[in-house]
Amino acid sequence: MVCYLVGYLVTGGTGGTGGTWLFVYDYVHMFRLKLGLEIHAQLNAGRKLFSPSIPSPHALPNTRVSFFDAALPGTQPILDWNCVHLGMRAALALNARVQPRFAFDRKHYFYPDQPSGYQITQKHFPLARNGVLPLLKRDGVQNALDVRIEQIQLEQDTGRTSYLDDLTLVDLNRANTGLIELVTKPDMRSAAEAVAFVKKLRLILKSAGVCTGEMEQGALRVDVNVSVMDDAGRDLSSRCEIKNLFGFAAIKHSIMAEFQRQCDLLARNEVVERDTRGWDGKNTYKLRSKEEAADYRYFPDPDLPDYVVPNKVIESVRNQMMPMPDTLLDKLTSKPFSLSNADAYTLVELDSGLHSRKPIEESSSSDSSLTAFCVTAVQEFLQRGGSEKNAKLIGKWLVNIWLGIRESAPQNTNQFVDLFLAVDSNEITTTTAKMLLKLLANGYQGSIADAVKEYDLDTSAHSVSELSAVCKQVLDENPSIVARIKSGKRNAIMVLVGLVLKETQGTFDPKLVREEIDRTIQ
Amino acid sequence: MDQKSPEDMSRLVKCISRINKTNKSINAVISHYDFDTLLKQHNPNANENDLIFLLKDNMCTKDLPTTCASKALSGFVSPYDCTIVERIRANNGLILGKTNMDEFAMGTDNAYTTYGPVKNPLFADEYRTPGGSSGGAAASVAAGYCDIALGTDTGGSTRLPSSFCSVFGFKPSYGRISRYGVVSFAQSLDTVGIVANSMDNIEKSFKILDAHDPKDPTCLTNEMRENFAKSAPNRKLRIGLIHEAILDYEPEVRKKWEECLETLIEAGHEVVEVSVPTLKMSVPAYIAISFSEATSNLARYDGVRYGYRAVEDMDPVYRTLYGPTRNEGLGDEVQRRLLIGTFNLTEGAYDEHFLKAQKVRRMLINDFNKVLRKPNMLFPRTNGPNTENVEGIDVFVNPTSLGIAHVMGKKREEESVLEVLGDVLTIPCNLAGLPAITVPVGKSIGMEVYGQHGDDMTVLGIAREIDEIFKYKNKISESV
Incomplete structure (x- = not known):
């Protein structure tokens, strides 16, 4: 179809908020963005893909280089099966x-x-072939979509070159480190979707112990294929590949800039060439065109055999796998855990960091993970008679109070659960409980009962007469608020409740305080 | 050196004195250990039976250079020993030095080498080819420099020179001897070969080298090795005469072949003519596969980490990096083959050249599987169960070369790539991974025996019988 272009204007939202970018190009049709991704993730296998060297991003240059890594004559590749297993984990995830x-x-x-x-x-x-990564609304997209993954392949990383005056310096520490390359179908329609995909993929690969996900270290590198189609899905431009994007901001802004560039060209009736492009932080720029592309002369490596994968190997890898983020998020956000999406995400994200750094041999032990702790604590709480209403406090406080102080899960589950049981039986107020939780996070070793006694926190230990005395005092000090309440502004009572709680350092149940104030005013 | 009569000299002294005496003209040995030190350390009373080895210069050694006879690797010393060096030393073998070869094992006359060509020691008065690419290895054994010279065999590189120099040259089944540390030419075909002056020494050294090596991913596993016979069968054999191998032999060679088969029939064996139709297509397939693998394997010689580097390493016209280094470092024949290999792998040619060649290779294996008695463990039969076929052929016997070593002249040297056409008798064994040995049956004439992959023992058994028939050993090597 020949399109007559009469100009364009932005009608959609911005890429950053999850909207689709739309450019009107002839009053009937619109320019739409079409995105596919190519992602390289470094395998955290502890060994290189075809040699026993131990890779490290921090080692001195050329200190992690085997004879094979340096391509010495006569050397041969020996496949590292840890790398293969990590690749399989990625595939299954x-x-x-x-x-x-x-x-x-x-x-x-x-x-x-x-x-x-x-x-x-x-x-x-x-x-592996034919994967799919579902993007849900909670992943930051406007409408849920499935992104199809064409194939997942194992390959060698290169070394690094750096330049010093007119010298080219080569560091082979990274050479032959195992990577997976993953290619998606062009299923994304906005920069927000592409960013959401990379974020989710990163979380999954970290949770599966495949990759550290450290984008600044180059452990996860993203290339984006950008092209323009009309709203009927017809391609209007050749796809251009933007190479080596090292962060979410770069992914987002380079896509937007490249889309703009292609739309500008199309609007001027010019052809979008199939280029490989770079990103300078502001604009994409041409690295090479299709015509200049090298013929890579692929052929089967004659040193390496065909590898047959028995089903039982796949099954054993599957059995070693940790639960994946979507499963965990679904679980944590539903009853009885009832965490908010954000809190649940925090737990899963922190756990993924833990899994991603573990050596492959230990990656199936999950004892120290936060989600596992949260689930255990809630279950124990309920078993010991805790109410469902207060069960949801456990995850919420774990994220918002405990993790503000500590990085890892509480060691003493009993003590932790005792705290919430004390809240549940109205032995202590939630304010007290929050304070106590901070105490535990700072290393308090004693039992909850001891703490309550030691700091005189028991609600029942404080007499009603003590409370009514404080209430009376507060009412006396705030006659204008009392007057407003009496004139019918009932909500103003909360100000007084707050003042009383402050005065009694939270040792009384707010409900009780309110009742007492009500009584006193009347 | 002490003045002793030849009878009193230890075998090591004999080898060294022969190298000192004739290597200047034969040019087979290009680097060696300090002989005085070797002699001092050697106790002839205790070590008289230890095997004495020379290695082809494409086998990595820590304390001698490994150059592949190429300027590209001039002065290169490997930081590690290849597995075969370790196995030789662990079995009390003595290594004297390294032998000349065609550059990166590409050639059939041992004339493409930075060290100058090797001369065939059987012909004192004229420059005849020793064969290639392991010409230095075969010439060394023929000249009595060692008991065993290890070569490599990618398309006949051990067998052809052994035939031309009238020594034994054995290319075992693909994957039996570790290639770790042996510089690759085309590793789907490359096999370490053994050149020796007797069947005894062939078998002794094969026993030392025939073992799984976890460092070589193409080395046969112990599990596979269990399927292979440990000795030759104790029965009369069916010997195959391949219809497509009946070619235009020189009369003397043909005569030896007839004599050989007649004697084997007299001994009770049966000779059967069979057809291996794909044999005719094996040379072009070999060219497509071996040159393609070579262009990939030799890409590492860029002068950055080791080896030769041009002073100004930027092509002045095309502004390409490495151009001058590779142009100056690699010889003409190597460059010719790399260019063909590069072309074969380009997008437009891959299907028609490389892939088609792989199909031919598979067809050839199927042809062999159809007529052979033993099953193939690597590539099972496609025409029935992968079990023994008692009607099948045990081994094939035909000459190793159409003729004897030719006189070298200018014209011959320039024929280049076309020369490999002569390898039609040796190449099929590399494509199919079959064990093959050449037995000397006359001056510069070898009889080749080959059989199913893994059936090395049957091949060696019949080779021994042929050796019994002719008992041909050239005069020099007999005295070692």
Whole structure:
């Protein structure tokens, strides 16, 4: 179809708030954004993909280099199965099919950080195919959508080059570190969706112990394919690939800038060439065009056999897997845990950091995770007669009070649950309980009962006469508020309740305080 | 050195004195340990039976250079020893030094080498080819420099020179000997080969080297090895005469072949003519596969981390990095092959060249599987159950080369790539991974025996019988 372009204007929301960008181009049709992603995630396997070197982003240059990593003559690749298992975990976490057979290909190009002159990757028989990552509203998109993942392949990372005056310096520490490359279908329609995808993917890969997700360290690198279509889904431009985006802001802004650029070209009736582009923080710029693209001369690596994956291997990897973020979020936000989305996300996010740093051998033990603690504490609380109403305090306070002080889950579950049981039986007020929780977080070792006694916090220990004395005093000090209440402004009573609670340091139940004030005024 | 009569000299002294005496003209050995030190450390009374080795210069050694006879690796010393060096030393083998070869094992005359060509020691008066690429290895054994010279065999590189130099040259089944530390030419075909002056030494050294190595991903596992026979069968064999291998042999070579088969029939074996139709297509398939793998394997010689580097490493016209380094470091023949290999792998040519060649390779394996008695453990039969077929062929026997070592002249050296067409008799074994050995049956004539993958023992058994028939050993090596 030939489009007659008469100008365009923005009609949609901004990419940042989850809206779809729309440019009207002829009063009938509109320019729409079409996005696909290519993501490289470094495998946190403890070994390189084809050698026993131990990679580290912090090691001195060229100190983590085996003979194979340096492509010495006569060396051969030996596949590290930890890397394969992590790749399988990623595949299973992304609902992809681990292939019954996989193999490696060589991709050729000359560059100093690629010592053998080729990268070992998977073109013809990748580890996994046909995944899908659902984006839900809570992930930050306007409408839920499924992003399809074409394939997940294992490949080698390159070394690093840096430049000093006219010298090119090569550090091979990173060379041959295992990566998974993951390619999505062009299913995203806004920068917000792309960002939500990367955020969610990052959380999943961290939770599965696949990758540290540290974007600044280059552990997760994103390329975006941007093209423009009309609202009937017809492509109007060739897709351009923006390479090496290292953060969410870069992903968002480069997409918006590239979309703008392509729309400008289309509006002027010009052709959008199929380029590979870079991002300078403000604009995308051309790195090379399709015509200049290298012929990588892929062919099967003759040193490496075809690998057959028995079903039982896939099953054993599946059995080792931690519950994935969506499962945890669903659980934590429903009864009896009833956390808010934000609080639940905080727990899952913090846990993912824990899993992502664990060596692969230990990654199935979940004892120290926060979500596991939260679930155990709530269950114990209910078993010991706690009410469902107060059960939801556990997660909420864990996130908002405990984690404000400590980074890891409480060690003493009993003590923790006792605290909430004390609230539940009205032994202490919630204000007191919050204070006590801070005490526990700061390392208080005694029992809750001891603390209540030690700090004189028991609601029943304070007589009603003590309360009525304080109430009377507060009422006397605030005649104008009393007058307003008497004139019918009933809500003003809360000011007095607050003052009484402050005076009694929260040792009385607010409901009780209110009743007492009511009584005193009358 | 002490003046002793030859009878009194230890075997090591004999080898060293022969190297000192004739290597200057034969040019087979290009680097070696300090002989005086070796002699001092050697106790002839205790170590007289230890095997004496020379290694092809594409086998990595910590204390001798490993150059692949290429300027690209001039002066390169590997920081590690290849697995075969470790196995030799663990079994009391003595390594003297490294042998000349065609650059990166690409050639059939051992004439493409920075160290200058190797001369065939069987022909004192004229420059005849020793064969390649392991020409230095075969010439060394023929000249009595060692008991065993290890070579590599990608398309016949051990067998052809062994045949030309009238020594034994064994290419075991693919994957039996570790390639770790052996510089790759085309690793789906590369096999470590053994050149020796007797069947005994072939078998002794094979026993030392035939083992799984976890460092080589293509090395056969212990589990697979359990399927292989430990010795030759004690029965009369069916010997295959491949119809497509009946070619235009030089009369003397053909005569030896006829003599060989007749004697084997007299001994009770049965000779059957069979067809392996894909044999005819094996050379082009070999070119497509081996050159493609080579272009990839040799991409690492960029001068950045080791080896030769041009002073100004930027092509002045095309502004490409590494151009001058690789242009100056790699020889003409290597460059020719790399260019063909590069082309084969380009997007437009891949299907028609590389993939088609792989299909031919598989067809060839199927052809062999159809007529052979033993099943193939790597590539099961497609025409029935992968079990023994008692009607099948045990081994094939045909000459290793159409003729004897030719006289080297200018013209011959420039024929380049086309020379490999002569390898039609050796290449199929590499494509199918079959064990193959050449047995000397005359001056510069070898008889080749080959059988099913993994059936090395049957092949060695019949090779021994052929050796019994001809008992041909050239004069020099007999005295080692």
